[in-house]
Amino acid sequence: MAYQVKIENFEGPLDLLLHLIKKNEMDIYDIPMAEITAQYLAFIDAMKSLNLDVAGEFLLMAATLIHIKSRLLLPASEEEDLEEEEEDPRAELVRRLLEYQKYKDAAERLDAFPQLQRDVFVRDFVEPEAEPAAETEFEAVGIYELVEAFRRFLQEHPEAPVHEVDTERLSVTERIHGILDLFSQRENLLFTELFSQKPDRHEIVVTFLAMLELVKLRLIRLMQNEKHGPIWLYPSEDGGDRATWPVDEETLGYH
Known part of the structure; x- marks a missing residue:
C-alpha cells in the first residue's frame, strides 16, 4: 500500500534553500552553487524515498540551481570578455532569497505577538537525565531537520536486495498507537x-509518517539540544487527553 501525506510545513523551495544556507553557515551573497545544489538534490531524493510527493515548485528550483551551476562552470567566451561584465548568474536567486527572508522575518515577529485564544503557557522544559549535556538548551526540531535525520537513517539501513513475500504490513495508525503506548511507560523517547x-524501508517510511501525524495533532514534540544531535520525542503539554483523539485510518485519510 502506498501512503501519501500532504506536508504543510514545507513552505516552498526558497524556505528550503534558506534552511540549507543557514545550516551550512554560507554567505547568502556568495552562494557556493555546487555544494548547495548537491544538498538540495539530496534533500529532494530523501523526500521521494519517504514517499512524499515533491511539488513542482521544488523541482523547478532544482532545475534553476543546476542551470546556474552550469553557467558558472562554463568558460567565458571572447565576445563576453569584450563586452561589459555580465551579471552574476546567482544575482536573481539572491534577490529572491533576500526578499523572502524579509517577509519571513516580519511574519515571525508578528507571530510572536500575543494572540487571543492561541497562547498556552506550559511549565518549563526539563531535560532528561540520560542526556550528558545537562546545561545545553533544547530547541524544537523543524521539518527539515526531521527529514535530514530520516535521510541519514535510510543511508545507514539500506534496503536488502532480496525477494520478499508480501504480507500484512504495519499501518500508519498502528504505528501511531504504538508510539503513544510507549509514552505510557516512558517520559521521553529517543x-x-x-x-x-534491522528496520526495512516500509517500517522507516511508516514511522516517519506516524511522527508527522503526531506532531500535526500536537500529541508529541520533537526536541534537539545540539546541531545534528539526537532527536528526542516528548508528549505535548497542550495536546489534551490523548485517549480522546480520533486516531484511526479513516480520520487520518489512510485507506
Missing part, C-alpha cells in the same frame, strides 16, 4: 528507539 534492530 528517535532511534522507535525502530527495530
Whole structure:
C-alpha cells in the first residue's frame, strides 16, 4: 500500500534553500552553487524515498540551481570578455532569497505577538537525565531537520536486495498507537528507539509518517539540544487527553 501525506510545513523551495544556507553557515551573497545544489538534490531524493510527493515548485528550483551551476562552470567566451561584465548568474536567486527572508522575518515577529485564544503557557522544559549535556538548551526540531535525520537513517539501513513475500504490513495508525503506548511507560523517547534492530524501508517510511501525524495533532514534540544531535520525542503539554483523539485510518485519510 502506498501512503501519501500532504506536508504543510514545507513552505516552498526558497524556505528550503534558506534552511540549507543557514545550516551550512554560507554567505547568502556568495552562494557556493555546487555544494548547495548537491544538498538540495539530496534533500529532494530523501523526500521521494519517504514517499512524499515533491511539488513542482521544488523541482523547478532544482532545475534553476543546476542551470546556474552550469553557467558558472562554463568558460567565458571572447565576445563576453569584450563586452561589459555580465551579471552574476546567482544575482536573481539572491534577490529572491533576500526578499523572502524579509517577509519571513516580519511574519515571525508578528507571530510572536500575543494572540487571543492561541497562547498556552506550559511549565518549563526539563531535560532528561540520560542526556550528558545537562546545561545545553533544547530547541524544537523543524521539518527539515526531521527529514535530514530520516535521510541519514535510510543511508545507514539500506534496503536488502532480496525477494520478499508480501504480507500484512504495519499501518500508519498502528504505528501511531504504538508510539503513544510507549509514552505510557516512558517520559521521553529517543528517535532511534522507535525502530527495530534491522528496520526495512516500509517500517522507516511508516514511522516517519506516524511522527508527522503526531506532531500535526500536537500529541508529541520533537526536541534537539545540539546541531545534528539526537532527536528526542516528548508528549505535548497542550495536546489534551490523548485517549480522546480520533486516531484511526479513516480520520487520518489512510485507506
